[in-house]
Amino acid sequence: MSLRRTLSELAAFLRKPTVLRGQGLRAPGAWRLWTTLTVFQILVLCAVVVQAMLLWQKAFGLPSPDAFDGMSPLALWGGAVILAPVLEELFFRAWLGGRPRALAALAVTVAGLAAFVALGRGKPLIGLPILAATALAACVLWWKLRRREDIPPRFASAFPAIFYGTVLVFAALHLANYPQVSLLALPMVLPQAWTGVMLGYIRVRIGLVAAILTHVASNAVVLSLALATGT
Incomplete structure (x- = not known):
């Protein structure tokens, strides 16, 4: 080109x-x-x-x-x-x-980060579980929606x-x-x-x-x- x-x-x-x-x-x-x-x-x-x-x-x-x-x-x-x-x-x-798996993972990540900032910043016993749950949820959604290609x-x-x-x-x-x-x-x-x-x-x-x-x-x-x- x-x-x-x-x-x-x-x-x-x-x-x-x-x-x-x-x-x-x-x-x-x-x-x-x-x-x-x-x-x-x-x-x-x-x-x-x-x-x-x-x-x-x-x-x-x-x-x-x-x-x-x-x-x-x-x-x-x-x-x-x-x-x-x-x-x-x-x-x-x-x-x-625009793939659904990426949009779902983004939504969960943003929500998890917001929860971390509001509840877990400076509090490892609360913050680490929030981050771990966020990562797990994003991975699960990505896997479940992996075959969808519609925008x-x-x-x-x-x-x-x-x-x-x-x-x-x-x-x-x-x-x-x-x-x-x-x-x-x-x-x-x-x-x-x-x-x-x-x-x-x-x-x-x-x-x-x-x-x-x-x-x-x-x-x-x-x-x-x-x-x-x-x-």
Whole structure:
């Protein structure tokens, strides 16, 4: 597939996101498509989005993120480049394909996390059973619904709002990386917003594993540049 066609398909999807059946990385041409989309995502991120964010940060004297302050290089690379991409893709984008098993598992996970925050945070005797029950329930539902491939009509019709809503939530949660949250800080998560858009498209166009690999590659490049430049 040519670069022009790849970007044309991306633009058409972003104008009106629709649920797609990810072709998987084993499909003919999938790795070439993944490479093209991943390189495009990283180039735009580093050459345009991050530069705009840095200009905004400098103009208003905003602080840099402090989420990883004090972490050893091993922990930093393991957390930012391996663990975070896997967990974030599982939570934010694994279910974007619309399959009932993934939607059910997401609903149980969100309910379980809410119960943990409300009742079990800081209380291991309560919190651990809640997390264990949540994981068990999600696995059971996934297994019971594993053969269903139908996409709920309401999910399909609401998909544009779901897609961009997920992007906004994904970006907004990264405001927690900064010592102070304010309206001025919103442009500081533009990199996460752009990345969320591209990861979402790669997820539905190719598949979850492809989105995880792009997330890993993107974080690795950004972290390497940040460490090299001291930003």
